[in-house]
Structure formats: structure tokens, C-alpha cells
Amino acid sequence: MAKGKIVIDIDMCKGCGLCLAACKFAVTSLSQQGQSNKHGYRYLTAAQPEQCTGCGMCALMCPDSAITVWRSTKKS
Ligand code: SF4
Ligand code: SF4
Helix, strand or coil, X not given: CCEEEEEECCCCCCCCCHHHHHCCCXXXXXXXXXXXXXXXXXXXXXXXXXXXXXXXXXXXXXXXXXXXXXXXXXXX
16 A cells, blocks of 8 residues: 655745645644744644655645655555
């Protein structure tokens, strides 16, 4: 089964949350109140990275290209 990994450029993120709605697997969440990037925004974190399938929907939704998705298709 394909497994994925996301890499988040936290300083590109403005905390809009569009990608959160796109992820069916609840992989991501926003940083805690008071945790902000260099622009003063809460930013995306991968709270449950083991759940990522690499579907790419979060990256497609992000208007700021803050997410890169890696996908493994290694056969078991
Ligand atoms: S690649 Fe898919 S499963 Fe992984 S965090 Fe993004 S939307 Fe969720
Ligand atoms: S869609 Fe992009 S800018 Fe918005 S919260 Fe997600 S990673 Fe951040």
C-alpha cells in the first residue's frame, strides 16, 4: 500500500486551513495558539504523519505551495 510523507514549509503557511479540510485522514493540524511562524501566522503541522497516504490533496489545495508530498509505492 502506498504511504506518504509531507514536508511543510512553515514560513510559507498562513494558517488558512484549506488543506485541513482536504485531508480525509486527519494527518495535519494547525500549531497551537501562540506558536507562530516568522510572519505571525499559526502554521500547519503533521500531527499524525503515519496516517498519510500521499494522496496529494493537501498540496493541491494550498494556495501558497507550502506543502510537498512524497509518495512511496514500494511493493510489500
Ligand atoms: S498527502 Fe493526502 S493523506 Fe497526506 S496529509 Fe496530504 S491530504 Fe492528508
Ligand atoms: S492551505 Fe497552505 S497556507 Fe493554508 S493552512 Fe494549509 S499549508 Fe498553510
